[in-house]
Every structure is written in C-alpha cells, then in structure tokens.
Amino acid sequence: MDYVDYVFENLNIAKDRLVTNSIASFEGMTAQRWIRIIVIIGGYMLVRPYLLGFAAKRQKAQFEAEAEELGLERDAGPNANSLRGGKKPSGGGKVLGEIQDDDSGKGKTRQRKNPAGSD
Numbered sequence: 001m002d003y004v005d006y007v008f009e010n011l012n013i014a015k016d017r018l019v020t021n022s023i024a025s026f027e028g029m030t031a032q033r034w035i036r037i038i039v040i041i042g043g044y045m046l047v048r049p050y051l052l053g054f055a056a057k058r059q060k061a062q063f064e065a066e067a068e069e070l071g072l073e074r075d076a077g078p079n080a081n082s083l084r085g086g087k088k089p090s091g092g093g094k095v096l097g098e099i100q101d102d103d104s105g106k107g108k109t110r111q112r113k114n115p116a117g118s119d
Helices: 003-028 029-071 080-084
Strands: 098-100 110-111
Touching: none
Parallel strands: none
Antiparallel strands: 098 110
C-alpha cells in the first residue's frame, strides 16, 4: 500500500502545482502578451491549410514516383464495366429523360415527353 499512497501523493502535488502555476500565468498576462498569443494562433490558423496542401501534393508526388519505380500503372485495377463484360463508355452519359434527337443533328438533345401528360 505504500507504493499506491506514494503515487497518489505525487499526483496530488502535480495537480496543486499545475493549478497554482496556471493561475499565476493568467494573472501575470499583460496586453502585449495577449496580443502576441492571438497573433501566433491567428497566423497558424491562416497558414495551416496551405501547409497541409503542400504536404498533400508532396506526398502524392512521392507515391506516384514509387508507383512508377515499381512499374505500377495508375489505373491498373479493373473497373465495374470490365467486370460486367461491358465496354468502357466513350462519351459522357445522358441525364435521365434525355434522348438523342436524330432528326435535328448530331449532339443535340431534346427532353422526352412525359407519357402521362402531367407536365
């Protein structure tokens, strides 16, 4: 039991010191120190997204270099169409309800009429 009492006593001392030092730190703050803290935190918040973006670009370049070194292709995995036995789509898809208008020319679309007539 002596060891447990020793640990709890040291934890109690650490807590008392933390509370005392924290209170003393806030009591001794001047306006200049508050402004300095606000500028440091604000600057970090403004610069952080740019740092993360730079790190992401650098990591992506590193992964691509390693993949190239190993001879791996970027899109080497099968896609859903190849698993179904279908061809890879060559053009963009159509919005549901649009059809190709063969009479008016290539690439033009018209809206399909609602068969129920409740437009």
